[in-house]
Amino acid sequence: MKKIHLIIICIFLIFIFTTFYLSLDNKKIYNTEDMVGQKIDKVELTLFNNNKTFNTKEISNYKFTLFNFWASWCAPCRKEHKNLIKLSKNKNLKIIGVNFKDNKTQAKEFLQEMGDPFFILIKDPKGKQSVNFGVYGIPETILVNQDLEILKKYIGPLDIKDVNEIKKIVKQ
Amino acid sequence: MKKIFLILILIFISTKLVAEVNTKDKILKNLRCLVCQGQTISDSNSDFAKIIRSVVDDKIQEGLTEKEIYKFLSEKYGDWILFNPPLKNNSYILWFLPYLLFVLGGAILYLMIKKTLIEKK
Numbered sequence: 001m002k003k004i005h006l007i008i009i010c011i012f013l014i015f016i017f018t019t020f021y022l023s024l025d026n027k028k029i030y031n032t033e034d035m036v037g038q039k040i041d042k043v044e045l046t047l048f049n050n051n052k053t054f055n056t057k058e059i060s061n062y063k064f065t066l067f068n069f070w071a072s073w074c075a076p077c078r079k080e081h082k083n084l085i086k087l088s089k090n091k092n093l094k095i096i097g098v099n100f101k102d103n104k105t106q107a108k109e110f111l112q113e114m115g116d117p118f119f120i121l122i123k124d125p126k127g128k129q130s131v132n133f134g135v136y137g138i139p140e141t142i143l144v145n146q147d148l149e150i151l152k153k154y155i156g157p158l159d160i161k162d163v164n165e166i167k168k169i170v171k172q
Numbered sequence: 173m174k175k176i177f178l179i180l181i182l183i184f185i186s187t188k189l190v191a192e193v194n195t196k197d198k199i200l201k202n203l204r205c206l207v208c209q210g211q212t213i214s215d216s217n218s219d220f221a222k223i224i225r226s227v228v229d230d231k232i233q234e235g236l237t238e239k240e241i242y243k244f245l246s247e248k249y250g251d252w253i254l255f256n257p258p259l260k261n262n263s264y265i266l267w268f269l270p271y272l273l274f275v276l277g278g279a280i281l282y283l284m285i286k287k288t289l290i291e292k293k
Contacts, residue, residue, distance in 0.1 A: 008280065034250045101219070127223040128230070134248035136206045136220050 035134050039148045043132045048099055048107070048121035060146050062094040064170045067142040068118075069135050071102040072110035077139045080157035081114045087163060088117035092170040098122045100130055100138050143169065199228055199238055202255050203245065212255065 042057040059065040068084060070077040088095050097118035099107050102125070111118075124130050133142060134153075143152040143166060151169060154162055200214035205221045213221045213228075224245070231241045242254060251257045259267055 038247070126226065127219070128227055131223060131227050131248060136249065
């Protein structure tokens with residue numbers, strides 16, 4: 001009987017140790033890796049300069065599309081902007097900017113000062129449209145192919161490593 | 173007659189409103205604020221929580237059911253946004269392990285008590 005007790009205690013200790021080990025190894029930070037491979041919804045978005053709409057199904061006309069969620073009040077967006085300018089020169093890639101919860105005048109001033117990399121500019125003054133893309137903070141960038149499938153999702157400002165990765169993907 | 177009719181309409185509207193508020197409250201309490209530390213969307217004052225509250229409001233107005241709203245949000249943010257993750261292939265252990273441990277514990281306890289009683293006799 002003592003042997004059985006010992007085995008049960010050992011199994012229990014191994015179970016606790018394994019659970020804690022796996023939990024500690026597990027990244028607690030939320031990431032959107034699961035979203036890669038999913039298709040984005042066909043939704044109507046409002047253009048920044050007028051109240052005309054743009055349907056996301058139109059992006060099937062372009063080989064690759066990069067959705068960038070930004071605002072003039074967001075410091076990391078300022079940091080990544082030069083990288084978006086670099087990417088905007090790529091012929092295979094169209095960049096769609098989504099201006100997130102921003103003041104229109106300040107957004108315009110931001111683009112005048114830093115340059116405008118956007119092929120299409122969308123406005124999302126209440127931040128609700130961004131929910132359709134699984135955005136929970138800015139800057140966020142999503143690379144989508146012709147089938148509206150998410151190829152990559154970048155949380156935070158794009159760095160030069162991300163730029164090279166995107167260039168490599170769109171070159172294919 | 174008109175008064176009764178009016179009262180009935182008022183009762184109907186207020187019941188519908190109360191039901192809507194209850195559903196919204198239930199949904200918001202089952203959604204995790206992704207930018208907060210263990211807070212629900214209902215409790216949080218973050219920008220993200222405010223947006224999700226507003227989106228849930230819109231979806232209820234559009235006539236989506238509670239399940240459809242959870243489905244919409246988990247498609248966008250993953251199951252992590254739900255405090256009650258759905259039963260899926262990869263969450264069987266999460267759901268059934270506590271029951272399994274409970275049954276196992278009960279069985280061990282039963283055997284131990286049985287053995288002690290036999291020894292006493």
